Amino acid sequence: MVTARSHSHPRLRSMCPGPPARILPVQAAPPAAETSRRFDRQLTIPGFGVSTQRRLSQATVLVAGVGGVGEAVAAYLAAAGVGRLILIHPGDLADPAVPGLIAEADAVVDARHNDARHNFPERYLINRLCVRAGVPLVVAAMNATEAYLLVVRPGEPCLRCVFGEGDPAWEPLGFPVLGAVAGTVGALAATEALKVVGGFAEPAAGCLGHLDRWDVDLRTPRTRRDPACPDCGPGSTP
Numbered sequence: 288m289v290t291a292r293s294h295s296h297p298r299l300r301s302m303c304p305g306p307p308a309r310i311l312p313v314q315a316a317p318p319a320a321e322t323s324r325r326f327d328r329q330l331t332i333p334g335f336g337v338s339t340q341r342r343l344s345q346a347t348v349l350v351a352g353v354g355g356v357g358e359a360v361a362a363y364l365a366a367a368g369v370g371r372l373i374l375i376h377p378g379d380l381a382d383p384a385v386p387g388l389i390a391e392a393d394a395v396v397d398a399r400h401n402d403a404r405h406n407f408p409e410r411y412l413i414n415r416l417c418v419r420a421g422v423p424l425v426v427a428a429m430n431a432t433e434a435y436l437l438v439v440r441p442g443e444p445c446l447r448c449v450f451g452e453g454d455p456a457w458e459p460l461g462f463p464v465l466g467a468v469a470g471t472v473g474a475l476a477a478t479e480a481l482k483v484v485g486g487f488a489e490p491a492a493g494c495l496g497h498l499d500r501w502d503v504d505l506r507t508p509r510t511r512r513d514p515a516c517p518d519c520g521p522g523s524t525p
């Protein structure tokens with residue numbers, strides 16, 4: 288298990304309290320988008336091709352949180368030709384429709400910005416719903432010049448395996464943000480989601496990506512399953 292305190296600035300923080308979640312289905316790409324010249328440049332990426340573009344055009348990706356990080360995620364998913372986006376923003380995830388929307392997605396990106404007091408419980412909730420539905424999850428977070436990225440596919444270490452106790456030291460009134468870093472982590476998360484649903488490259492699963500734009504430091508410590516994980520362990524409750 289990697290605990291939240293094992294990193295230099297070990298916080299997956301968020302901010303912006305808000306009203307209950309609004310769910311915004313978005314049709315991102317027209318039918319038969321894989322044949323459009325709009326995608327000529329990415330179609331020439333080795334290992335990509337028309338079959339990958341077709342998978343993207345038929346895919347549904349749910350983005351939880353459309354703030355500085357999530358808007359970059361959604362923009363790049365749409366630009367790449369993902370057929371259907373479901374955007375949930377802002378507030379809590381108590382809406383009873385949320386589990387069903389997650390279950391029908393091919394991948395979920397957790398890019399939430401919400402009240403720090405509720406951040407980890409809601410991230411855990413998305414994590415748990417994805418694990419139980421067998422839906423791949425990309426977790427994106429930032430703090431000042433730092434970016435965090437975690438890809439969770441079925442059977443791999445989940446968010447709660449990696450950050451088992453949340454972060455009790457987070458501040459109640461938010462955290463510093465550099466918009467360019469939000470865009471960076473959003474683009475990274477979109478790339479991982481595209482790899483997951485497009486199947487054209489190996490997602491960065493099994494490690495915790497930690498990028499600090501202050502000094503361009505990049506670390507990817509390996510993650511491990513927690514056999515006692517309440518979300519993905521054998522004792523987890525449905």
Ligand SMILES: [Zn+2]
Nearest residue numbers: 445448516519
């Ligand atoms: Zn777990």
